[in-house]
Amino acid sequence: MNEIALRAEHVSKVFSQGLFKKRYKLVLDDINLEIKRGDRLVIIGESGMGKTTLARILTNLEVPTEGKIYWFNKSLDEWRRDYSVIRRKVQYIHQDPYASLHPSKTIYKIIADPLKRCEGLSGERLEKRVYDLLEMVGLTPPDYFFNKYPHHLSGGGRQRLAIARALTANPEIIVADEPISMIDMSLRAAIIKLLKDLNEKKNITVILVLHDIGAARYFTYEKGEMAVLYGGRIVEKGSSKEITTNPVHPYTKVLLNSSPIADPELARKRKVEQLRSYDPPVRKPGTQGCPFAHACNYFTDKCLNETPQLEMISHSHWVACHVFENI
Numbered sequence: 001m002n003e004i005a006l007r008a009e010h011v012s013k014v015f016s017q018g019l020f021k022k023r024y025k026l027v028l029d030d031i032n033l034e035i036k037r038g039d040r041l042v043i044i045g046e047s048g049m050g051k052t053t054l055a056r057i058l059t060n061l062e063v064p065t066e067g068k069i070y071w072f073n074k075s076l077d078e079w080r081r082d083y084s085v086i087r088r089k090v091q092y093i094h095q096d097p098y099a100s101l102h103p104s105k106t107i108y109k110i111i112a113d114p115l116k117r118c119e120g121l122s123g124e125r126l127e128k129r130v131y132d133l134l135e136m137v138g139l140t141p142p143d144y145f146f147n148k149y150p151h152h153l154s155g156g157g158r159q160r161l162a163i164a165r166a167l168t169a170n171p172e173i174i175v176a177d178e179p180i181s182m183i184d185m186s187l188r189a190a191i192i193k194l195l196k197d198l199n200e201k202k203n204i205t206v207i208l209v210l211h212d213i214g215a216a217r218y219f220t221y222e223k224g225e226m227a228v229l230y231g232g233r234i235v236e237k238g239s240s241k242e243i244t245t246n247p248v249h250p251y252t253k254v255l256l257n258s259s260p261i262a263d264p265e266l267a268r269k270r271k272v273e274q275l276r277s278y279d280p281p282v283r284k285p286g287t288q289g290c291p292f293a294h295a296c297n298y299f300t301d302k303c304l305n306e307t308p309q310l311e312m313i314s315h316s317h318w319v320a321c322h323v324f325e326n327i
């Protein structure tokens with residue numbers, strides 16, 4: 001059975017700024033998403049598009065202004081009685097592993113403490129679990145790391161440690177927010193591969209928030225979906241193959257065309273479309289119109305006045321754009 005692991009239904013978020021004269025900002029606008037148990041999903045978009053806010057709402061670290069989140073077909077209200085149990089099954093991995101790891105605890109303690117607290121493990125059984133978890137995330141040989149501290153690790157090593165700590169809860173869903181943004185290029189693929197392995201071998205549902213479409217493609221190449229976020233709205237979503245080989249939204253096309261190519265000759269030949277604006281849109285609650293209209297080269301009056309809704313264009317592909325057929 002393909003159970004839905006996580007679903008966002010009509011999720012919106014408004015932040016207010018300013019102490020006396022409040023200004024309201026619509027950061028997420030009517031997000032609808034779902035992911036089946038054991039699947040992979042990437043939420044992709046550039047800085048300021050609302051990705052972190054969405055990831056935090058999906059894991060109940062932030063409360064939506066409107067809409068609901070469902071974990072395994074039950075709303076968070078319905079989980080209230082068993083919340084402490086289900087909470088541990090949905091783990092959030094922070095984009096800055098260093099900030100999320102206790103600097104004065106040894107690596108052993110960082111992993112052992114939650115295992116002691118939640119599973120009551122001690123002695124040899126505890127040590128074996130710590131050893132196995134470090135091995136699983138590639139911090140090997142594990143006992144070499146037992147008495148080291150997070151600052152002894154590279155950025156990639158710290159992200160592995162943060163993943164191992166999340167695994168102490170035996171999670172069923174992992175939401176990782178830009179897990180590779182603070183680590184060296186050469187180590188990024190290894191972290192994505194680790195998350196793929198956890199999905200494949202342990203059937204953990206993995207949602208990745210990324211701004212790099214190359215990394216998104218690598219994560220979802222064999223299976224999985226992508227949702228492209230712009231100005232707090234999903235502008236295109238579908239199978240990884242559809243989004244990367246047949247993108248139709250003008251923003252997705254720009255994202256794909258601006259991803260780095262190793263070959264300098266090909267990079268020189270590539271024509272990258274210039275947008276009318278590179279600033280993320282600032283939207284107020286109640287704003288109508290396409291969030292991308294201020295940057296889009298193909299906008300019409302309709303784009304300024306009417307918010308495009310996601311429409312199915314094939315069984316694994318949806319787009320929210322009034323003009324995509326004319327581009």
Ligand SMILES: Nc1ncnc2c1ncn2[C@@H]1O[C@H](COP(=O)(O)OP(=O)(O)OP(=O)(O)O)[C@@H](O)[C@H]1O
Pocket residue numbers: 015016017027045046047048049050051052053054
């Ligand atoms: N607590 C908050 N109060 C007010 N505004 C906020 C708050 N958190 C986020 N924002 C604003 O919401 C918008 C979206 O932020 P968010 O961090 O979700 O985007 P993002 O796509 O993850 O970008 P980045 O990769 O830069 O973090 C930004 O304009 C940000 O300034």
